[in-house]
Amino acid sequence: MPAVKExxxxxxxxxxxxxxxxxxxxxxxxxxxxxxDIVRYISAKKGExxxxxxxxxxxxxxxxxxxxxxxxxxxxxxxxxxxSYYYAAPKAKVELNSLDDLxxxxxxxxxxxxxxxREQEVLAGVKGAPRIAVDAVFDSVSVATTxxxxxxxxxxxxxxxxxxxxxxxxxxxxxxxxxxxxxxNFYATLNSAVxxxxxxxxxxxxxxxxxxxxxxxxxxxxxxxxxxxxLIIADKGAYVSYxxxxxxxxxxxxxxxxxxxxxxxxxxxxxxxxxxQNWYPGDKNGVGGIYxxxxxxxxxxxxxxxxxxxxxxxxxxxxxxxxxxxxxGDESQGAFYSIAITNGHQQADTGTKMIHLGKNTRSxxxxxxxxxxxxxxxxxxxxxAHAKAKGARNFTQCDSLLIGDQCGAHTVPxxxxxxxxxxxxxxxxxxxxxxxxxxxxxxxxxxxxxAVALLVNGFVREVLQELPMEFAVEAQKLVAIxxxxxxx
Amino acid sequence: MSLAExxxxxxxxxxxxxFPPTEAGDAARVHLRAAGLPNRRVEAFKWTDLRAALAEGxxxxxxxxxxxxxxxxDALVLDFAPEGFGLEGDKDQGLIxxxxxxxxxxxxxxxxxxxxxxxxxxxxxxxTQRQSRPIVLRRHPGAPMRIRLELEAGTQLTLIDTAxxxxxxxxGLMEIEIGAGAELVRYSLQNGDARAIDLxxxxxxxASEGRYQAISLMFGGKLARAETHVTLAGEGASCLIQGxxxxxGTTHADMTTKVMHTSPNGQTRELFKGAVQDRARSVFQGKIxxxxxxxxxxxxxxxxxLMLSEGAEIDAKPELEIYADDVQCAHGNTxxxxxxxxxxxxxxxxxxxxxxxxxxxxxxxxxxxDAIELEGxxxxxxxxxxxxxxxxxx
Numbered sequence: 074m075p076a077v078k079e080x081x082x083x084x085x086x087x088x089x090x091x092x093x094x095x096x097x098x099x100x101x102x103x104x105x106x107x108x109x110d111i112v113r114y115i116s117a118k119k120g121e122x123x124x125x126x127x128x129x130x131x132x133x134x135x136x137x138x139x140x141x142x143x144x145x146x147x148x149x150x151x152x153x154x155x156x157s158y159y160y161a162a163p164k165a166k167v168e169l170n171s172l173d174d175l176x177x178x179x180x181x182x183x184x185x186x187x188x189x190x191r192e193q194e195v196l197a198g199v200k201g202a203p204r205i206a207v208d209a210v211f212d213s214v215s216v217a218t219t220x221x222x223x224x225x226x227x228x229x230x231x232x233x234x235x236x237x238x239x240x241x242x243x244x245x246x247x248x249x250x251x252x253x254x255x256x257x258n259f260y261a262t263l264n265s266a267v268x269x270x271x272x273x274x275x276x277x278x279x280x281x282x283x284x285x286x287x288x289x290x291x292x293x294x295x296x297x298x299x300x301x302x303x304l305i306i307a308d309k310g311a312y313v314s315y316x317x318x319x320x321x322x323x324x325x326x327x328x329x330x331x332x333x334x335x336x337x338x339x340x341x342x343x344x345x346x347x348x349x350q351n352w353y354p355g356d357k358n359g360v361g362g363i364y365x366x367x368x369x370x371x372x373x374x375x376x377x378x379x380x381x382x383x384x385x386x387x388x389x390x391x392x393x394x395x396x397x398x399x400x401x402g403d404e405s406q407g408a409f410y411s412i413a414i415t416n417g418h419q420q421a422d423t424g425t426k427m428i429h430l431g432k433n434t435r436s437x438x439x440x441x442x443x444x445x446x447x448x449x450x451x452x453x454x455x456x457x458a459h460a461k462a463k464g465a466r467n468f469t470q471c472d473s474l475l476i477g478d479q480c481g482a483h484t485v486p487x488x489x490x491x492x493x494x495x496x497x498x499x500x501x502x503x504x505x506x507x508x509x510x511x512x513x514x515x516x517x518x519x520x521x522x523x524a525v526a527l528l529v530n531g532f533v534r535e536v537l538q539e540l541p542m543e544f545a546v547e548a549q550k551l552v553a554i555x556x557x558x559x560x561x
Numbered sequence: 562m563s564l565a566e567x568x569x570x571x572x573x574x575x576x577x578x579x580f581p582p583t584e585a586g587d588a589a590r591v592h593l594r595a596a597g598l599p600n601r602r603v604e605a606f607k608w609t610d611l612r613a614a615l616a617e618g619x620x621x622x623x624x625x626x627x628x629x630x631x632x633x634x635d636a637l638v639l640d641f642a643p644e645g646f647g648l649e650g651d652k653d654q655g656l657i658x659x660x661x662x663x664x665x666x667x668x669x670x671x672x673x674x675x676x677x678x679x680x681x682x683x684x685x686x687x688x689t690q691r692q693s694r695p696i697v698l699r700r701h702p703g704a705p706m707r708i709r710l711e712l713e714a715g716t717q718l719t720l721i722d723t724a725x726x727x728x729x730x731x732x733g734l735m736e737i738e739i740g741a742g743a744e745l746v747r748y749s750l751q752n753g754d755a756r757a758i759d760l761x762x763x764x765x766x767x768a769s770e771g772r773y774q775a776i777s778l779m780f781g782g783k784l785a786r787a788e789t790h791v792t793l794a795g796e797g798a799s800c801l802i803q804g805x806x807x808x809x810g811t812t813h814a815d816m817t818t819k820v821m822h823t824s825p826n827g828q829t830r831e832l833f834k835g836a837v838q839d840r841a842r843s844v845f846q847g848k849i850x851x852x853x854x855x856x857x858x859x860x861x862x863x864x865x866x867l868m869l870s871e872g873a874e875i876d877a878k879p880e881l882e883i884y885a886d887d888v889q890c891a892h893g894n895t896x897x898x899x900x901x902x903x904x905x906x907x908x909x910x911x912x913x914x915x916x917x918x919x920x921x922x923x924x925x926x927x928x929x930x931d932a933i934e935l936e937g938x939x940x941x942x943x944x945x946x947x948x949x950x951x952x953x954x955x
Contacts, residue, residue: 144604146882460871475886478853488877490896493868499879499894505886 103160109133112266115160119235119270122242132255132265139259145422146451146483147391149364152329159267159300229282229313230275234302237273244275248306252335252372252399260331260393261368264300268333271302276311276342285541287316301332307342309375314345316544330389332367340375340402345383347540349548352388359418359447362390369396370426373405373434381408382425383539385548387555390419395453397426400434400465407436410536412548414555415448415480424454424485429465429495438469441533444480445556451483458495465495473503474532476525476556526553572615573598579619580678584663589678592671599671608844608876609815611672611760614784615730620756622703622729627752632937633697633721639684639708642701646684655690655716664709669734672788673762676734680707688716688743695719695935702726706733712743714768719746721938728756735763739771741795747775748938750945753782755811761787769795769824776933777804778942780949781812781841788817791829793855799828805929805942806835807922807949808843808873815844822855822885829860834929836922838869838953848880849890856885862892867899867925869918869953919950 103114112133116126141152224231230241237245255265276282307313330352336344346369355362365388371380382396398407409425427436436456444450450473458465473482484501506528514524530537530552537545569577573593580586599605600612622643629638638649639658646660664683666673677683686696686708700706700723712718724731731753739745745765753759759782765773773791791800806814820829829849837843845864866875879892899921907917926946933939 473881473883475883475888478856478886480886481882481884483883484879484881484892486877486879486894488875488894488896490866490868490875491873493871493873493898495868496897497895499892501879501881501892503881503883503888503890505888 102158105158106155107133107157107159107267111159115267115269118160119238121235121238124246125238128250128255129266132262133267135256136259136262136266139262141259145393145453146449146485147393147420147422149391149420152364154263157329160269223283227280227283228277229280230273231286232273234268234271234273234304237304241273241275244306245273245304248335248337249304250335252337252370253333253368258368260366261333264302264331264333264368268300268302271304271332273303274305274313274315276307276313278309278311280311282311282313285314285316287318299328299330299332301334303332303334304337305335305344305346306337307339307344307378309340310342311339312343314541315347316541317346317348318351318544318547329364330366332369334367334369334396336371336380338371338373338375338378338380338405341377342375343379344371345381345541346371346396347544348382348384348386349544349551350384350386350388350392351551354388354417354419355390357417359390362419363388365389365392365394367394369394371396371398371407373398373400373402373407375405376402376431377404378402379406381410381539383410383536384412385536385540385544385551386411386413386421386423387551389421392419392421392423394423395425397428398436399428399430400436400462401430403431404433405431406434409436409438409440410539411440412443412533412536412552413440413450413452414443414445414552415450416446416555417448418446419448421449422451422453424452426455427457427467428455429458429462429467431462433464434462435465436467438467438471439535440471441536442471442473442482443476443529443532443556444473444482445476447479449481449483451485452501453485455487455489456497456499457487457489458492458497460491462492463494465492467495467497469497469499471501472532473501474529475503475505522556525556529553529556569594569597570612570616571618572612575618576615576675581681583681585666585677585680588666589674592674596671605670605817605846608842609784609786609813611784614758619730620728620758620783622726623756624702624725624727624729626699626701627723627725629697629699630937630941632935632941633695636695636697636721638697638699640699640701641704641706643704646682651694653690653692653694655688656692657687657689659685659687661685661709664707669762669764670788670790672760672786673734673764676705676732676760676762677707679705679732680734681705683707683709685709686711688712688718691715691717692719695721698722700724700726700731700733702731703729704731708735710735710737710745712737712739712745712771714740715742716740717744717746719748719935721748721750723749724751724753724759724761726757726759727754730758731760733761737763737765737773739765739767739773741768742770743768744772745774746934747773748933748935748942749775749777749787750942751777751782751785751787751814752780752945753785753812755783757782757785759785763789765789765791765800767791767793767795767798767800770797771795772798773800774932775800775802776929777816778945779804779806779814779816781806781808781814781843783811784813784815786815786817790819790821792821792823793827793829794823796824797826798824801830801932803831803929803932804833804835805926805946806833806837806843807926807946807953808835808837808841809839809949809953810841811839812841813844815846817844817846819848819850820860822849822851822858822860824855826857827855827860828858829862831862832929833864834866834926836867836869836926837873837875840872842874842876845877845879847878847892848882849892850882851885851888851890853884856887858885858888858890860888860890863894865893865895865925867922868896869899869922915954919954923947923950
């Protein structure tokens with residue numbers, strides 16, 4: 074029976090993080106530490122124009138004056154920002170036109186990562202493969218982009234950030250840093266100074282992106298902080314669905330990840346952004362693991378624009394992440410669906426901000442937090458309505474589930490209402506796994522772990538339904554795997 | 562003058578001179594010199610900026626201590642005046658009242674520290690037998706109050722405290738210890754105007770099977786903050802904290818509560834309801850913390866607010882921090898305008914709009930008073946609320 078076999082395999086793999094391995098490929102690195110020279114080096118390496126370099130340097134100067142935020146409910150040893158590499162790139166092999174040019178080790182890595190077969194097929198250019206465009210970020214530089222041509226036919230730009238700076242400087246200058254300003258917060262400012270690469274997407278007016286866009290992030294070289302920068306622009310009436318998935322190899326030292334994601338939705342545009350995050354959470358004793366300090370924000374600039382964030386957060390030692398929506402356009406809509414699972418010694422402080430500025434703006438927040446082991450899981454969210462946001466409406470639901478008696482679940486919602494014509498509703502509950510339901514399942518012959526997985530999947534179903542098909546199946550498995558070893 | 566003092570605001574500098582030369586006064590001075598007054602950059606005060614409210618120094622005290630309503634004529638009155646502390650009425654058996662010059666302050670926040678610093682001495686109340694006669698704490702404008710209240714096991718007391726200064730800075734600190742199976746019932750009324758700054762603190766600890774019950778009504782002030790910290794330290798301890806607020810003009814009222822469950826089988830019920838209009842601002846910050854040992858905790862927290870006009874602001878932060886798994890914890894928070902359909906229904910039946918509005922708000926807010934057992938106090942609070950509605954809807 075395949076199901077049983079799968080369970081055995083899962084349990085066997087428990088002792089080790091599934092994606093815990095290091096690929097040995099040649100790396101080109103800047104020296105450790107951060108100063109103006111490093112910023113210049115990064116910019117020069119990428120052959121950036123002067124305006125970009127100035128932008129970076131201004132951000133760096135600003136960063137020097139800022140302090141690391143401490144309000145989140147997370148504890149970690151002080152990060153020495155001078156003890157990290159800020160640039161690592163696989164040694165360039167000239168231009169990569171076809172898959173043959175790709176480093177065979179990278180291909181091998183994809184295999185180990187379990188990048189779904191169909192996506193490997195996509196990479197291999199197999200005929201009839203599903204139409205998902207993958208822009209793989211291997212450490213800091215995009216090494217393979219597929220389906221570019223087909224996308225180009227409909228006018229969609231889907232490329233790496235460095236390319237976009239060279240090829241579409243006007244677009245980049247118009248939008249970069251307008252959603253998350255350079256001075257936004259400590260990590261966003263750091264990212265602005267040293268961002269290595271990322272994804273740039275532009276959907277022209279009235280175009281419905283013909284396929285789901287997807288990026289795999291991968292942190293690889295030892296001690297390399299990864300500073301992704303993503304910018305997605307959906308012009309008037311455009312639609313795009315973007316998938317982001319992450320895995321990282323096992324390592325003892327903590328790794329810093331400070332990404333910035335900016336989404337811009339103009340009139341009638343819609344962006345659907347889905348994330349499955351499964352970075353290395355540290356070993357059984359909480360050693361190692363990724364520090365994930367991400368700034369994600371969407372600006373619903375146009376009327377009737379729509380952005381929805383869906384995230385499944387199962388990895389990282391420390392997560393600090395608040396994908397937000399600025400509902401600027403009248404009748405714009407924002408949604409945030411989240412599953413955050415923490416196990417072992419993981420800490421997650423995650424949530425969203427819904428900032429209602431326009432009339433009749435609507436937002437919806439559904440957050441499901443699951444804590445197991447010795448972990449701490451915090452939902453922190455803000456819903457605010459400006460005086461002009463007449464008819465604003467928000468519904469927030471945060472449910473927390475505790476598995477075991479050594480973990481913590483916290484809810485910290487902030488609500489600020491400055492207009493009487495807004496309606497805000499917030500509900501939160503915290504409970505543990507129902508003994509009755511567990512007993513019922515076990516009585517019918519389900520092993521405890523399967524029963525837990527089943528019940529938890531039921532608990533998070535509302536959010537799973539929001540994921541695109543490709544992710545939903547994967548995410549469901551991830552939920553089960555993340556909770557292995559949490560009971561019994 | 563040290564460098565730190567040069568950066569003090571006029572309010573902070575004025576406060577430094579006002580603290581009496583007591584131990585608590587010195588401690589408050591040291592704290593203020595180091596940290597300054599709480600301001601919006603401090604997370605717990607992000608919506609209640611005390612430094613800004615005191616930017617022009619300490620406002621002159623004005624107003625009266627207020628009349629004690631008919632229903633409380635039998636009560637024992639503890640009078641806090643600028644000249645000192647006095648007693649009115651008969652004292653029952655089983656109640657010991659003393660004053661203490663230097664009472665240590667245990668692990669309190671900045672507001673409690675300031676309040677302790679102001680009070681030249683603390684009044685210590687010890688309850689050794691059940692008290693049938695309520696105690697009224699009457700505060701004169703500008704008079705600081707510090708009380709330490711100890712309820713021995715199995716005793717019961719009803720306490721009514723009022724802060725009615727129309728102007729000036731009023732500070733109150735109550736340290737309350739509720740013994741096993743004992744119960745404290747507390748009704749508070751706060752009413753100021755745009756010149757009054759009121760800082761009220763309660764530090765409550767409840768032993769096993771003990772109960773703390775507090776119901777309040779606030780009309781706000783230039784800045785009014787009622788901060789309550791409750792520790793349910795004993796098994797089966799419980800608390801009920803309810804509050805209503807009605808704010809108009811440019812008033813501000815902040816209700817901050819923190820309930821810590823440290824033992825099993827505790828129960829918390831919190832309900833805050835209010836209405837805000839004109840340019841007034843209400844703040845609700847409620848935190849429930851459940852420690853690992855506090856299994857089988859049952860905690861509910863609710864805040865519901867009505868915004869009656871443009872320009873008003875309601876800020877809320879209902880917070881849960883939970884480390885135990887076998888618990889039931891929930892919170893709810895809603896903010897919105899009056900229901901148009903309900904209003905339409907009433908007007909359709911011939912009720913003038915203003916009256917319909919005030920009836921709806923009254924029905925909404927006075928739910929909080931249902932838990933008041935003393936009928937006289939219930940009527941008193943309800944009539945205060947009604948009077949506000951009549952003024953504000955006319």
